Amino acid sequence: MFREKIVNRQLFFFLFMQRTTIVISFLPALTSGRALQDAWISGLLAFFSSAVIIFVVGRLAVAFPGKSIIQYSQELLGSIPGKLLPLFYLFLFLYMTATDIRLYAEVLKTGFLPETPIVVIMGIMMLTAVIVVYAGLEPLGRCADIIFPVFLLMILGSLLFPLPQADFRNLQPVLYGGWSPVLVGAITPTVISAQYTNMAMLVPSVQEPQKSLGAALWSILFGSLVLALFAALAVSVLGPDEGARAAFPVFKMIKSIRVSEFLERIEPLVIFAWGLGLFITNSVNLYSGSRGLSQLLGLKDNRPLLLPMAVIAVTFAIQKYRDYFELKQFFEPETCAPVIFFIIFFPMIILWGAYLLRRPGNRNRR
Amino acid sequence: MDYRDISQREEDFKKAPLVADLERNLRTIMEITGNSYDLSIKKCQIGPEKVPAAVIFIDGMIEKFAIENLLQALKLETFKTGIDGINKKEIFATLLNSLLTEISREADDIQTLYEGVSQGETALLFDGTAKAILCETRGWSLRTIVEPENESAIRAPREGFVESVRVNTSLIRRRIRSPNLWIENLYVGSLTRTEVAFAYIKGLAGEEFLEELRSRLKRIDIDGILESGVVEEFIRDAPFSLFPTVFRTERPDRVASAILEGRVAIFTNGTPFVLVVPADLLMMLQAPDDYFEIFPIGLFLRILRFISFLLSFFLPGIYVALLNFHPELVPITLLLRIQAAREGVPFPVVAEVLLMEATFEILREAGVRLPRAVGAAITIVGALILGDAAIRAGIVSPGVVIIVAFTAIASFTSPVFSLALTARLIRFGMIFLGALIGLLGIQFGLLVLIVHLVSMRSFGYPYMAPFGPLIWQDMKDAVIRGFWWKQTYRPRLLGFREPLRQRPGQMPRPPRKSNYSDKNGGKDE
Incomplete structure (x- = not known):
């Protein structure tokens, strides 16, 4: 079968857009909820903890070139446990997809399409993902190539437009509450880095897998910078209390801006950028999920799985969260951290253990 | 018997x-x-x-x-x-x-x-x-070489192709005199036996690609080829796509420049339309003027064309989406004007836009077919009476007429007519999407369009290059048209056999010492 390849640049675009999409949606709210005006420090701190996740996930993917986590876990653990363990990951992809589309749909429904049923919005988002994954990984990479400059431009725009109204004195006093709220605030951004588990499915298709780890680290570096900037800006424009309480602080910040007498509304810009980023995020998640499931089931093609998986994701997104508050509740450090850390680290510890035990020259034992 | x-x-x-x-x-x-x-x-x-x-x-x-x-x-x-x-x-x-x-x-x-x-x-x-x-005694009357009517340019050679393969290939040979311009020919059509020739630069165009082209041309089994459009449909990569994956032109200068990039031109006897493969979307947005006017003007013209290209796809759809779903996004004074003008219009916005679009399409088709003599009459009836009367009668609002007319004009800025045809069809899709779910629908349409475009190839060459896949090196001749003396390399995927096109560092500079000094009445000592 023809193996589709992407390059590390496209991997970087994928990961960066995944990260930044969540950031512009509502991440600052979560961090500033704890750390108030120091949210931006939390954002920067999250870089280090996320780097650990990237290393844990990415290093194994690099060690087994051309093999996805489904394949090398079977190689490491044997057929039955090796097939059970990646189920955690497949569930994670579904989870992230459902959460992402639900978030976007909530914002779109409240802000723009109050009379459209939420299923329709989520269905359309999933349909675009199905279409691109159906076309293949290579078109997906090229889509990222095309979308990235537009996305970046919109991000820069939404960073620059609020500047005249920013009051940076809101950021003072720095570290007012000491380090502990800042550290707790860094938990959620780290948890969001669960997105980087996509590397376990993507790196096998990258042309130079040795450099993929670098691409991922650059993406988290820039992603953390964007997060810190947005967090600082949201607090500066809205003030620490408002910035903490608002549901979607970046959205709210953009909404409060009047560029000129005539041009009052520029929030479609953010929504559009978000939509583009979400398109990439969803598609990558769907790709990883369907690809993983097809490998697990021993199917040659992942295409027949796409539509059912999209339907499941939409259904799950509706069933999982009753409303926006439940959605937000999930992202509180107390709830999300254990769940996600369990999903990421439990399989990874086992895999790493097996990998390290097997490594010293006893390859011919099998 | x-x-x-x-x-x-x-x-x-x-x-x-x-x-x-x-x-x-x-x-x-x-x-x-x-x-x-x-x-x-x-x-x-x-x-x-x-x-x-x-x-x-x-x-x-x-x-x-x-x-x-x-x-x-x-x-x-x-x-x-x-x-x-x-x-x-x-x-x-x-x-x-x-x-x-x-x-x-x-x-x-x-x-x-x-x-x-x-x-x-x-x-x-x-x-x-x-x-x-x-x-050899051949000789028959041919149309003279004139400027192509459908592909006019301000500053570019005035010659256009004619209906004879020999004359057309000679027009290329006159421009590229290297012996490495190779022209192969074959006969297609069991009854018409049409001469089809293709020209390329040996050693620059990829050999595998040439082999593919040869086999595709040889595969054609048909009784007659009357126009290069028939050849085009037989050798296309994406037969169902609305977008042209084969570039066609009547201009020898465009064909020559494509051949110099490593592409191949296909000449068909009996038609002035010459095909160029592999084609990409970008080359359909480039006009000859871009290259022959000085840099800033070329840059300006091209950006203008890109914007109007996008508008010709999306503008009516966005208008419908905004008025139907998101009136709050329209600046309030503008919205008031539009709504005031819409007062008493019996149709919903979608119907209004579709009505005007359909009217315009019919007018345009009639404009192409009608005999020259009645052209003036149709112009008056169509443009003046229909448009003006429709507004006065309150059937459509002026806003819609402006949008439709502007979109139509924007679609004509595309240098390749087939792309304007594509925009015509996709526009209707966007109107429907915008009417169904507002801007989300437009976004959906845009994304599907992007997916479709990036998954297309023309003879293995990605249709959206250099945007998807992103090729930084080729950006010098994409949205912007870089200086000629900076176009050091050929497009990377096409000219891979020999990337260097010209000597680098040829930026012109004034001489250090002027020949004309201000003293001595301009004479140097």
Whole structure:
């Protein structure tokens, strides 16, 4: 079968857009909820903890070139446990997809399409993902190539437009509450880095897998910078209390801006950028999920799985969260951290253990 | 009554041999061509021994002078060499070598003979020889080389292709004089036998790609090719796509520049439209003027064209989406104006837009078909009466008319007409999406469009290059048109065999010491 390849640049675009999409949606709210005006420090701190996740996930993917986590876990653990363990990951992809589309749909429904049923919005988002994954990984990479400059431009725009109204004195006093709220605030951004588990499915298709780890680290570096900037800006424009309480602080910040007498509304810009980023995020998640499931089931093609998986994701997104508050509740450090850390680290510890035990020259034992 | 059908007749024609007996040969030819009135068969006798011979040509495809010269030479040569009729076989060899006035070749069977004659050559048959001489006498009236009407440019060569392959390839040969411009040809169409030629630079165009093109062209099995559009549909990569994956143009300068990038031009006899493969979307947005005007103007024009290209796809859809779903996003004063103008319009916005779009499409189609003489009438009825009256009667609002008219004009900025046709169709889709779910629908349409475009290839070349895949090096000639002296490299995927196009660092600078000093009345000492 023809193996589709992407390059590390496209991997970087994928990961960066995944990260930044969540950031512009509502991440600052979560961090500033704890750390108030120091949210931006939390954002920067999250870089280090996320780097650990990237290393844990990415290093194994690099060690087994051309093999996805489904394949090398079977190689490491044997057929039955090796097939059970990646189920955690497949569930994670579904989870992230459902959460992402639900978030976007909530914002779109409240802000723009109050009379459209939420299923329709989520269905359309999933349909675009199905279409691109159906076309293949290579078109997906090229889509990222095309979308990235537009996305970046919109991000820069939404960073620059609020500047005249920013009051940076809101950021003072720095570290007012000491380090502990800042550290707790860094938990959620780290948890969001669960997105980087996509590397376990993507790196096998990258042309130079040795450099993929670098691409991922650059993406988290820039992603953390964007997060810190947005967090600082949201607090500066809205003030620490408002910035903490608002549901979607970046959205709210953009909404409060009047560029000129005539041009009052520029929030479609953010929504559009978000939509583009979400398109990439969803598609990558769907790709990883369907690809993983097809490998697990021993199917040659992942295409027949796409539509059912999209339907499941939409259904799950509706069933999982009753409303926006439940959605937000999930992202509180107390709830999300254990769940996600369990999903990421439990399989990874086992895999790493097996990998390290097997490594010293006893390859011919099998 | 002859009961043989066309394929049987063609079969027989291909098998028919030339024999030594002149009368039998002529009878075979008469039987095959059915005594068609434009086929002239003149019998004559050559030389002192009066060897029976025949001259065959098609009236209207030959140069009168050429035939006269040929006959003159024929008489002269036979007398000069003093061939005696006893050795009939020698006539053929002597004449083949000595008829220097014309380019001549020999034909061994009826098929070669007839195919030569049908291209305007003149055949000579002699009694006693099972071969014929074909002399180059072609000459028929052609359209003169004029500026292509559908692809006008301000500053670019004024020549355009005509309907003859030979003239068209010569237009390219005149521009690229390197011997490495290779032109291959083949005949397509079982009945029309249309000459199809393709030109490329040997050593620059990828060999695998050329092989692919050859095989695709050879695969075509059809009775007739009347226009290059038929060839295009047979060799396309994405037969169902709305987007043209084969570039077509009437301009020799565009074809030459494409060949210089490593692409291949396909010429079809009987049409001025030359195909270029592999094609990408970008080249359909580039106009010749961009390259020949100075840099900033070229840059400005191109960006303008990109924006209007996007508008021609999305503007009516966005208008419908905004008014239907998101009126709060429209600046309040503007919204008030639009709503005031819409007062009393009986249709919803979608119906209004669709109505105007449909009207415009009909007008445009009528504009293409109508005889020149009634053109003015249609313009007045269509533009003035329909548009003005529709607004006054309150059937449509002025806003919609502005949007539709602007979109139409924007779509005409695309230098390739087929792309404007694509935009026409996709626009309707966007209107529906915008009417269904507002801006989310437009976003959906945009994303699907992007996915479709990036998954397309033209002969293996990605259709959206250099945007997807992103090729930084090629960005110098994408959205912006970089300086000529900065275009150091060929497009990376096309010119991969030899990337360097010109010597780097040729930025012009003024000389350090001026030749004209201000002192001494401008004279240097």
